[in-house]
Amino acid sequence: MTQTTHPILDALRKELGAKYVLTGKHAEPFARDWTGQVYTSPLAVLRPADTKDVSQIMQLAYLHEVPVVPVSGRTGLTKGTKADGQLLLSLDRLSAIREIRPAGRIAVVEAGVILSDLHKAADMHDLIFPLTFGARGSAMIGGALSTNAGGSNVVRYGSTRGLCLGLEVVLADGRILDLMSAVHKDNSGYDLRDLMIGAEGTLGIITAAVLRLMPKPLAYASAMLACSSVSAAVDVLNTLQAQTGGAVEAFEYMPASFIEGHLERFPDARAPFEARYDVNIFVEVGALSSRDADPTPEGQIPARAHLEDVLSQMLENGQVLDAVIAQNETQRAEMWARREAAAELSRLHDPIVDNDIAVPVDRMQDLLTRIETRIHALDPDIKMLNVAHLGDGNLHFTAWPKTTDKNTHAAINLAVEEEAIALGGSFSAEHGVGLSKLPAMARHKDKVALDVMRAIKRALDPKNILNPGKVIPAPDDLP
Amino acid sequence: MTQTTHPILDALRKELGAKYVLTGKHAEPFARDWTGQVYTSPLAVLRPADTKDVSQIMQLAYLHEVPVVPVSGRTGLTKGTKADGQLLLSLDRLSAIREIRPAGRIAVVEAGVILSDLHKAADMHDLIFPLTFGARGSAMIGGALSTNAGGSNVVRYGSTRGLCLGLEVVLADGRILDLMSAVHKDNSGYDLRDLMIGAEGTLGIITAAVLRLMPKPLAYASAMLACSSVSAAVDVLNTLQAQTGGAVEAFEYMPASFIEGHLERFPDARAPFEARYDVNIFVEVGALSSRDADPTPEGQIPARAHLEDVLSQMLENGQVLDAVIAQNETQRAEMWARREAAAELSRLHDPIVDNDIAVPVDRMQDLLTRIETRIHALDPDIKMLNVAHLGDGNLHFTAWPKTTDKNTHAAINLAVEEEAIALGGSFSAEHGVGLSKLPAMARHKDKVALDVMRAIKRALDPKNILNPGKVIPAPDDLP
Numbered sequence: 001m002t003q004t005t006h007p008i009l010d011a012l013r014k015e016l017g018a019k020y021v022l023t024g025k026h027a028e029p030f031a032r033d034w035t036g037q038v039y040t041s042p043l044a045v046l047r048p049a050d051t052k053d054v055s056q057i058m059q060l061a062y063l064h065e066v067p068v069v070p071v072s073g074r075t076g077l078t079k080g081t082k083a084d085g086q087l088l089l090s091l092d093r094l095s096a097i098r099e100i101r102p103a104g105r106i107a108v109v110e111a112g113v114i115l116s117d118l119h120k121a122a123d124m125h126d127l128i129f130p131l132t133f134g135a136r137g138s139a140m141i142g143g144a145l146s147t148n149a150g151g152s153n154v155v156r157y158g159s160t161r162g163l164c165l166g167l168e169v170v171l172a173d174g175r176i177l178d179l180m181s182a183v184h185k186d187n188s189g190y191d192l193r194d195l196m197i198g199a200e201g202t203l204g205i206i207t208a209a210v211l212r213l214m215p216k217p218l219a220y221a222s223a224m225l226a227c228s229s230v231s232a233a234v235d236v237l238n239t240l241q242a243q244t245g246g247a248v249e250a251f252e253y254m255p256a257s258f259i260e261g262h263l264e265r266f267p268d269a270r271a272p273f274e275a276r277y278d279v280n281i282f283v284e285v286g287a288l289s290s291r292d293a294d295p296t297p298e299g300q301i302p303a304r305a306h307l308e309d310v311l312s313q314m315l316e317n318g319q320v321l322d323a324v325i326a327q328n329e330t331q332r333a334e335m336w337a338r339r340e341a342a343a344e345l346s347r348l349h350d351p352i353v354d355n356d357i358a359v360p361v362d363r364m365q366d367l368l369t370r371i372e373t374r375i376h377a378l379d380p381d382i383k384m385l386n387v388a389h390l391g392d393g394n395l396h397f398t399a400w401p402k403t404t405d406k407n408t409h410a411a412i413n414l415a416v417e418e419e420a421i422a423l424g425g426s427f428s429a430e431h432g433v434g435l436s437k438l439p440a441m442a443r444h445k446d447k448v449a450l451d452v453m454r455a456i457k458r459a460l461d462p463k464n465i466l467n468p469g470k471v472i473p474a475p476d477d478l479p
Numbered sequence: 480m481t482q483t484t485h486p487i488l489d490a491l492r493k494e495l496g497a498k499y500v501l502t503g504k505h506a507e508p509f510a511r512d513w514t515g516q517v518y519t520s521p522l523a524v525l526r527p528a529d530t531k532d533v534s535q536i537m538q539l540a541y542l543h544e545v546p547v548v549p550v551s552g553r554t555g556l557t558k559g560t561k562a563d564g565q566l567l568l569s570l571d572r573l574s575a576i577r578e579i580r581p582a583g584r585i586a587v588v589e590a591g592v593i594l595s596d597l598h599k600a601a602d603m604h605d606l607i608f609p610l611t612f613g614a615r616g617s618a619m620i621g622g623a624l625s626t627n628a629g630g631s632n633v634v635r636y637g638s639t640r641g642l643c644l645g646l647e648v649v650l651a652d653g654r655i656l657d658l659m660s661a662v663h664k665d666n667s668g669y670d671l672r673d674l675m676i677g678a679e680g681t682l683g684i685i686t687a688a689v690l691r692l693m694p695k696p697l698a699y700a701s702a703m704l705a706c707s708s709v710s711a712a713v714d715v716l717n718t719l720q721a722q723t724g725g726a727v728e729a730f731e732y733m734p735a736s737f738i739e740g741h742l743e744r745f746p747d748a749r750a751p752f753e754a755r756y757d758v759n760i761f762v763e764v765g766a767l768s769s770r771d772a773d774p775t776p777e778g779q780i781p782a783r784a785h786l787e788d789v790l791s792q793m794l795e796n797g798q799v800l801d802a803v804i805a806q807n808e809t810q811r812a813e814m815w816a817r818r819e820a821a822a823e824l825s826r827l828h829d830p831i832v833d834n835d836i837a838v839p840v841d842r843m844q845d846l847l848t849r850i851e852t853r854i855h856a857l858d859p860d861i862k863m864l865n866v867a868h869l870g871d872g873n874l875h876f877t878a879w880p881k882t883t884d885k886n887t888h889a890a891i892n893l894a895v896e897e898e899a900i901a902l903g904g905s906f907s908a909e910h911g912v913g914l915s916k917l918p919a920m921a922r923h924k925d926k927v928a929l930d931v932m933r934a935i936k937r938a939l940d941p942k943n944i945l946n947p948g949k950v951i952p953a954p955d956d957l958p
Contacts, residue, residue: 103713103840104842105840106841154664158641161670162641177925179925181903183872184637184837184872185868185871187909187912188923188924189677189912191673192928194670194673195669197670199669203669214725243767245766245771247724288723289722289723289724358662358664361584362582392663393663393664424659424660425661426664427667429664430664437667445667446657448656448657451654456939458938459934459938
């Protein structure tokens with residue numbers, strides 16, 4: 001990268017101060033993603049201090065017609081913040097937690113707040129902001145909202161969308177859209193909040209939000225289960241939800257190949273069961289009341305005892321083949337660590353084809369069967385590692401084909417996406433579209449929906465300067 | 480009404496059959512609202528059989544540039560379906576429950592399904608569709624979605640928006656937008672679903688939806704409480720949520736004037752307490768597990784016993800001044816009947832000024848105090864009846880001024896709305912905008928938000944034929 005002298009840069013330096021308009025090697029740290037790779041060569045990196053700064057940047061960008069790509073924690077997986085030759089607008093300095101209101105169960109935060117910092121702030125009031133995933137130590141609220149991030153407790157708390165009450169957004173021409181409502185009922189015109197959430201910065205730049213907080217579980221009942229099939233596991237899920245008042249916080253599926261791969265990679269780890277099972281489930285139930293969480297005189301956690309009762313019955317009637325309940329925090333941590341090794345395990349081999357899809361919970365069994373058939377027809381020797389947030393129907397598909405042939409890789413992805421759609425699901429679950437899923441959007445998304453998205457994009461960003469080229473495929477990209 | 484001969488009517492008769500294009504006295508039953516009043520004089524009432532019919536109607540309307548107003552159960556409160564001289568498109572024949580999938584917790588329904596019919600269908604599978612309100616026997620799913628209807632259990636299950644996974648929508652030009660996704664994670668471009676929900680038919684006509692179903696509570700623990708203040712009641716709410724794992728299904732505030740008005744209107748009814756209290760709360764907790772719901776050998780419902788324990792503690796430490804727990808279904812029904820008399824009580828006197836506003840839960844006390852001060856400054860003798868869904872911060876304000884002066888009425892509404900906004904709330908909570916709240920939209924809604932809504936309306940409905948004039952005030956209406 002070299003020092004650049006685009007006319008907008010002088011204006012930006014005057015506005016923000018030269019120190020916050022980074023080019024050349026100064027820009028480089030902001031152009032590295034979570035893997036450490038420099039992933040893009042922006043014209044400059046901008047570091048506004050507040051919403052007013054963001055507004056002034058957009059006024060200048062609108063005037064000069066220079067594209068702006070908002071970025072926060074740089075932990076995305078779909079190239080949604082690639083900004084070659086464009087302005088990369090980092091929200092990292094908008095990092096204030098403006099307010100935590102325990103009685104109102106509300107946090108007012110800026111876009112650059114790191115997810116785990118909000119976790120800590122909520123914890124001081126015995127509350128949680130439930131959204132959580134592996135990248136929580138660097139991912140920021142702005143990115144989570146812009147991609148409508150998911151995670152492993154969506155079954156209980158919903159995606160980011162469901163945790164947001166209000167937004168502040170800077171539009172393409174610099175105007176500030178004030179949707180900072182903090183109420184649960186607000187029917188005052190079109191739902192612009194949810195339009196901005198998940199739009200990946202293509203309709204506006206989210207600068208602040210009002211978020212919901214929840215009571216903190218006082219204890220957890222966690223277990224590993226083996227079931228005879230994924231369908232049987234879904235029955236177990238529904239029974240557990242009914243038995244616990246919907247308190248299931250995680251319901252994660254791991255196939256036998258996952259357990260084997262895990263033991264291979266971590267020889268000191270323990271297998272969840274003595275026997276080998278095709279369908280292994282990690283389940284966690286949150287106990288919110290002291291009645292469920294406080295140990296009995298015998299030292300028993302009531303929520304755990306209850307889970308044990310329910311599982312015993314299921315073992316008796318054959319709904320569950322095997323079960324192990326975590327007896328303490330160490331055993332619980334071991335279960336979580338096994339599940340969270342998924343990202344690492346999926347990257348152990350090369351070449352890799354991975355995908356992120358979703359189906360209705362009661363269709364997951366069909367999805368796995370159909371994928372297996374189609375993928376093995378393409379490549380009989382292919383190895384796969386399919387891990388699912390079964391509680392919400394989200395499958396993380398990984399395959400390691402022998403071939404590096406791009407066409408075969410594309411055919412694998414196509415097969416996976418087609419089967420998800422055929423079962424009433426989505427070809428794009430929790431990671432967003434960015435650039436990576438543009439071909440899938442062009443191929444699978446309802447054509448009328450794409451047209452409506454384009455009409456909205458034109459209406460809100462007529463000069464096409466907000467993260468252009470992301471999310472919506474160009475009309476001539478249609479297959 | 481007289482037989483009309485607009486050129487579009489012949490084309491519509493050819494398309495739908497003459498029997499489903501109603502004019503004159505045949506149209507009248509469809510032009511009556513829930514009070515029995517004929518509220519509008521449409522050009523014709525159309526009764527399409529299916530989505531294809533709706534699409535063909537819109538193609539013709541687009542060609543002829545004739546406005547179309549969708550309507551379903553005609554139970555709205557904001558004149559959102561007034562259609563004088565326009566086509567009133569009734570969705571009542573799209574009344575199929577296409578599918579109930581118990582394991583997937585999903586219902587696929589058409590827009591004309593009556594809410595209580597869906598309740599019955601879900602109940603057959605021991606599930607619930609949680610949305611409920613007084614008009615459930617005639618309100619239809621299409622209207623509930625188009626207005627993002629609320630009700631008294633939003634504290635537990637969210638508004639209609641939160642209960643919808645997928646939509647089918649007919650656009651202004653007749654194209655069919657297929658968003659019938661049935662998954663919990665679907666990040667495939669802009670959230671057009673939530674844009675259509677709450678848009679009151681101004682962006683498209685909702686013809687079908689995929690809805691979420693929930694486990695059915697097996698028992699309820701219901702009680703009347705008296706607290707020293709609304710703030711104290713909010714503390715009780717938060718404690719109860721923590722103690723029950725968020726199982727509070729209703730948390731309803733009634734002032735002393737409500738209790739008195741109720742006894743006056745229903746002399747045979749019982750007072751909730753022997754003493755008179757300023758802050759009366761109806762609370763209901765749902766028990767989802769047999770552990771909480773199955774009677775003990777002594778005949779006790781565990782959830783009820785638990786509520787009793789929690790309330791006893793609160794009585795001891797003064798958080799609660801008085802409490803009565805429903806010991807059986809009759810006593811529970813009595814508590815619900817008292818609360819549900821609110822609509823009738825508010826209409827006992829004339830003239831009436833009413834409003835539907837929301838604030839964050841922890842601001843309700845301030846809101847009530849401020850409203851009282853402002854309204855009494857306008858009219859010291861005014862009588863008020865303020866009932867609140869306190870669990871979600873929604874206040875139904877009713878005042879009976881002595882004067883019929885429209886300016887005083889407007890000043891009362893303005894004061895109420897201003898105080899809600901000043902406390903971070905909304906001037907429009909659960910009833911929608913329609914025509915009634917247009918002045919409030921013009922006065923209070925963020926100007927940038929209004930501009931964005933207008934841009935979206937122009938982009939999606941360039942000929943302004945979808946329920947024109949509703950929801951968004953004209954630019955020159957701005958005060």
